[in-house]
Amino acid sequence: MTTPAAAQGLEPEVFVLSAWPLKPGLRLEDTSRFADSTWQLGHAVHRLNVRSLTLCFDRVPQPFRATAKQLCLAMLSGPLPPAEKRPCLDTVHTGFQEAVRFLTWVDQRPGPRFRCLATLTAADLLDYQDMLRRIVRSVSGRSKARSAVRWFWRWRDHLTDCLAFDPRHMDDWGEKSVRRHQRPQENRTQRIPEDVMGPLFVWALRFIDHFAADICAADGQWQRQRWGMPVDRTTRVSEVSTRAALEATLDTYLAHNRPLPGWRGQPNLIRIARQTGYHRAMFRDPALRLLVASAAAAVGVAETAGFDLDIQGRMDGRPWIGQIVTSHFHDHGLAMLARMLQTAAYIVIAYLSGMRDSEVKALARGCLRTETDSSGRSYRWKVTSLSFKGEADPRGVTAIWNVGEPVARAITVLELLQPPGVDHLFNRLDHGAGGHKGRRHAAMTTGQTNDNLNHFVAWVNRYCDSHGRHDAIPAVSGRSFKLHTAQFRRTLAWFIARRPGGTIAGALQYRHHSIQVFEGYAGTSDSGFRAEVESEQALARGEHLLTVIDAHEHTRLAGPAAAEAARRLEEFGQRTRFQGTVVLDDRRLRRIMNRDDPAIYPGTYITCVHDPAKALCERARQGAFEGLGDHPQCQPLACRNVALTTENTDAWRKEIDLVDQQLTRRPPLPPLLQNRLLRRKHQIEDFLATAQEPS
Template sequence: MGLTQHPLSDTPANPDTLVLGRRRLRSGVRRSDTSRLRDDIWRLSPALLQCQQPALILNFLAIPARLRPAVKLLFYALLNNKPPAGEQRLEVVTIHGYFQTFKEFLDWLDSRPHDRFNSLTSDDLRQFQKHLQATVSSASQRANHRRSVRLLWTWREHLADDHLALDPERLEDDWHEGNSRVRKQENANPRIPEQVISPLVIWSLRFVDDFADDILAAQDEWLALQKKTRRDPQTGQGARRRLAALMRRYREERRPLPGGTGGQHGINIRHLAREVDCDRQTLMAPASWELIEQARRDVGVDDSTYLRTEIRGLLDGESWLRKVSYDEDLTVLVRILTAASYTLVAYLSGMRDSEVKHLRRGCLAIDADRTGKITRRKITSMAFKGEGTQLGVEATWVVGRPVARAVEVFERLQPKRQRWLFAIPPSSHTHKKPRSTGAKTTKATDNNLNLLVTWINDYCRRHGRTDHVPDVSKRPWRLSTAQFRRTLAWFIGRRPGGSIAGAIQYRHLSVQMFEGYAGTSKSGFRAEAQQEALLARGEGLSLMVDRHEHERLRGPSADEARVRLDKFGDRVRFLGKTPDDSQMKKLMEQNDPRIYPGRFVTCTDNASRRLCRLPGEADTTPDPGQCKPLACRNVASTDSNIQTWLQRLADQDARLQAADALAPRVRIRVEEDRAEIQSFLARAGALEPGDASV
């Protein structure tokens, strides 16, 4: 079956047609060099515009030969033609994904008598669905396979006369598995457990703040030696003089000669040649070898080949590492430093992986006031999701010092000519291999993150330390780039009483971030943190009802709060089990009792009684920052709220006992504040009217 052109479509007839002819290409790519319709392998990388995306191909050699021409027409149409009514233009990555799932259908079809898609019947499609149910365990993956098959119907006008003769949607439940729909949401990514994220951040801070200088110095030394390896060696008499000087240095420093496997007496001749800047044969000459032998007899041979970089970083007052080996440690340590820096940037900024990977040299800006005090640290990158353009838009995030330090480390890791901070480091063994994009892929970053955890745990085991990254359910937690944003949203939304890594305050971090791009609607991060806060409030209210704490509420809105919480508790109990996140989210969206527990009060929100917002203000939720708890009629108080006010009253009493140290105006304000608190507590029944004692 040859390639033909449908008279009513723009399907190509020329085998030389460029398959990326209507796609935007990366800068520097010539369109004439891209894949053509006749090729059996289509290279999609020229149309990948994000620098962290991996190289992608469509390999038609994996398609049954009799179906290959029609499949080429389909995927040419997906790449180039205007989508049919009701369909969206697909991204190149999505098209590649469809190709992968479509192959399952074609492999199944290859064992059947059909050689054209238009001969398939409804029974055939039902049989394929049964095949999926027997071979693919994930419902979402089965749905992906079915969506790729339906392309043969939705794009039929571009497929000449070989397309599905019926819409699979007409099979209804036989095709949809009971019309189930699996909605893909970013928040479906698992949250990193607190016992994992806490030591991970602590060790990442150590690498960036304490160990980075040593690793970067070792990389500089390694790169300098590599330059000598790559260029034409200098030989002759000059090489012997340099060798003699090098051997004197080894003896003066009492440093063993570099060791390793192979070579005479275990000496790493290759490394000595690198240091001398000559070839190995020169060192094997009798006169040169005698110099090496003399040094060996004086200083011996080391167990491996180590760099000369002096380790200066400290861990608990001692050097964190003895020395760095040339062949093993350096490349691993650079990968780990990269992962540690990525952890701080991704976790403490809320940036997506694509946004982190588009950080460039010079992206960090620091604002200071007239005294030189730093007021803002900002990083600029590209945002893609929800922006309506493949090229992305420039965006700015307000960040803290740890993120700024991590960015500075990335700039030092890369040569100055490299603009991408997440490009493959120059010390990597794959640095010189051609890559279609400019930054490490998401998969490579995932691997580095898990290598970081492995290194931490090995290090702790060797040194008898207890600050390792623990297993979860008896298995190592598998990190991925997508988990950091979800985890940060969880901590900001829930705001646990403690703090991670000793000093990171999530409430302050959320305010910082929401001032920048991460807090805008396009970023979606504010919405994610608010959703986590909604879930946390629902769980807290459910627990309050279970413990009957709502029955002890006091204050002007206590009765109303009890009624609302009783109804909410009934709906929770109706589920018959502890609600999971999706159930609690649905419950709160449909039956939110609009009760907001806080440190000082439990707000029973009623818009007509609010004092925290102006009448008619668009926002439909109370504003905790403008709460007037001593005057608002929306206030109810739990036992914990009362205890907080009693402590506040005791604090004011202590201040008044030192009244001589207070300015008169301050003393009057403290006395007024104390009187208001005392009256509030008396109305709540926590103090007898007129009682001046706590």
């Protein structure tokens, strides 16, 4: 075959990221070249939650290594073939793993036909597909693997060795279950169960509202002692001054009869030196060690060292913790508690904002803006960050989220927790062993946050066990529920769609919160969060309608649209039954709702059997988002799309009772208001009487 000119002209020193904007401070000369065995894509990754992406070509069999490099260079920075778009770095990185799998499989096959890609046949690719079916469990995973194989055809103009045909034109290539779906696949991220999310959210708020002041105070002491040392180990100081300072420190312990800070049963000389204001090198002097030993004999030695502060936070009227200690690994240590506080802030922000992990990690100092009314009362909080998903600029696009007050409090705590000079709020904290060794100003990756989320659950449960509390975060099916960052966005969509009660209801009004969220970036089509909520609402509505059908409540509806509702629900019930059983699988029910939605929307006062030709409201399809029958444009007493369930009728009768209470109150209401209420009562009574008449 003819060797493409583009592939022939490759030079070993070509920069593979020449088409990408680099991270601040990097030059193109600092990035990977074509000849390198490992390409560092992380130099052009601007999302802070991703540490690095690498392509290691040593994993590719030697006969196909040059082809793999040519393919990746073409996708990263080469000229684009007709109708192709530049793939994102994540796509190249993920597809590379699948390309390695394919090329390794080819290399291990016997026979001369497998020494290059151009001589592979359709039967060979079908053999590879059979292998994928055996070892890759998910349909989507097998689809991604096949897509990587097809790259060797799509980018053929840049390869010295490529497939001789398009695999997509093979009769048996692919799977029917994948080809059938024209819509994007629904979000399959597992949501956090309500009985887990409730206590998890409450404990996160406790850290922010009750524990944060003490943790930040201890952190302030630690920062001053760590970075504000007046001398270092090489500085020679006066023996008189160090002895006087040490005696003053020890006298404080003796005066209060407090044990000296300890470490493994001995006085903690590092802690004592920092309290004194000098480096631990001061204790090279045996006389000073003797002073410490004398004080220890008088007041004893504590199990560990603690910070000098009075605990302000309360749980059930008592201090939430005895003291915050300096040990990195202790449950009450500053390193542990600061990490748990940062994790608590992440939980609140990710759950209440609808932001993705990359968007949360881009939050920086000063990102919060508070709007106040004329009296100075705060009423709106806006957060500025960067959006990456679906954006043309890999550096991210500025976006603004409207958030609730808990998110504002979490951001304020994070700004206190990060030391001055550190801008990003989810940078790794300095506390802990090795925290000073080149780790400052490094953002946490998604994997590190996932670990911290599950450590948070474990910490809370240990705390509850040791304090005899009964509000621990429960297990699911006998095992601790495994948290990860992507679950919070999905869970918020579920909660907004269903607005359940439970533990969180007292801390959050979901109707008001959903309005806040959808006023900002989360409510735009670019965010994709509105679509997730609408999908969850459709699923919740489908589950409700199936319950109505199973209880035969659709045969007892009243109102002008009752007959139409019964007909639609009967057809919907037939489509959701399989061998006599109602389908309750979320994915199948969501597909049924996408295809055969009966357009029936349960509400507090009415059940809307939506027909645009009869609708008096102006919302049409948009009305489904807020719940038809509940939004201001709905005219339930006059609309012909109205059907009434027993619950709807009961809600109207409660409305009549409230009107009666207002009409009989003393002192009486003004006559004009009385007339309006009385007219409202008669309208409702006439509406209910007419609704009960046979249609």
